[in-house]
Amino acid sequence: MIILGIESTAHTFGVGIVDSQWKVLANVYDRYTSADKGMIPDEIADHHKQVAEEVLEKALKEAQVMLDSVDQVAYSAGPGLDPALWSGYHFAKDLAARIKKPLVGVNHCCAHLSIGKVWNKLEDPCYLYVSGVNTQIIVSEGGKYHVMGETLDIGLGNMLDKFGRIIGLGFPAGPEIEKLAKNGKYVELPYTVKGMDASFSGLLTKAQQLFAKGVSKEDLCFSLQETAFAMLAEVVERAMAHTGKQELLLVGGVGANKRFCEMLDIMCKERGAVFYKVPVDLAGDQGAMIAWEGFLRKDSYGDVEVKPHWRADEV
Numbered sequence: 001m002i003i004l005g006i007e008s009t010a011h012t013f014g015v016g017i018v019d020s021q022w023k024v025l026a027n028v029y030d031r032y033t034s035a036d037k038g039m040i041p042d043e044i045a046d047h048h049k050q051v052a053e054e055v056l057e058k059a060l061k062e063a064q065v066m067l068d069s070v071d072q073v074a075y076s077a078g079p080g081l082d083p084a085l086w087s088g089y090h091f092a093k094d095l096a097a098r099i100k101k102p103l104v105g106v107n108h109c110c111a112h113l114s115i116g117k118v119w120n121k122l123e124d125p126c127y128l129y130v131s132g133v134n135t136q137i138i139v140s141e142g143g144k145y146h147v148m149g150e151t152l153d154i155g156l157g158n159m160l161d162k163f164g165r166i167i168g169l170g171f172p173a174g175p176e177i178e179k180l181a182k183n184g185k186y187v188e189l190p191y192t193v194k195g196m197d198a199s200f201s202g203l204l205t206k207a208q209q210l211f212a213k214g215v216s217k218e219d220l221c222f223s224l225q226e227t228a229f230a231m232l233a234e235v236v237e238r239a240m241a242h243t244g245k246q247e248l249l250l251v252g253g254v255g256a257n258k259r260f261c262e263m264l265d266i267m268c269k270e271r272g273a274v275f276y277k278v279p280v281d282l283a284g285d286q287g288a289m290i291a292w293e294g295f296l297r298k299d300s301y302g303d304v305e306v307k308p309h310w311r312a313d314e315v
Contacts, residue, residue: 005291008088009080016287074294149196184222
């Protein structure tokens, strides 16, 4: 069985092609970027419309399959930016109609979880899902996802991108912040953990104030990372202790940060657990994970249109 997945929740438009044995045949994407601003929903929607056919053609060529060989079309129905989601949905719906194959809408967050689980061949991990707007600790029990903790305000990825714009790094800022952090030293920033949840808005505000007072970009990037990553290491360790799970899986775009992975790995080793991540090309938003989630949900969902606020614990 050949499944084609379309990702369009945020800045990335991606087309992934996988088979039912979990072989990635293609994973092609194009990302909206900006030198001086963040994600502008209407601009992102236009970007997706402009690159969709080209990304599809590249994916089919890379996979070496004909379009009529595709057995199912999956798309990210949510959560995400409403205009971007509709761009992907209309493209996916037209494509499915063109080749007369089933259309399956899937949850973007769950796609991250599923692809990490199958890639690492895990049984029952504790998930730490950290992307732009999403920051959640998730476990699976009784055939359902449960969110044990999450951000109380903005996601970690968004916080980093917002700070990146403040100091002139453009969008997305995460990779540049990671580079600058290597030459920084620690300055104190708010560490806000409330039970199983974390808050990043105060961290961002204080960093902005210190930057205005002349504290270097390097010191602030280092301190932002160390503080935010430690906050999440604390709450996810508490989740693992509560559930007794011995596997931690980090998914989402922020999972590409090497320092974040290092801190989580240290935490896991200290408690006799094992830390897992996914390759960089599967950490961020892309179509392969949507295709795989579509295969898993082929008997559960169909054309669900767009669900911008669709949580993982509602799946």
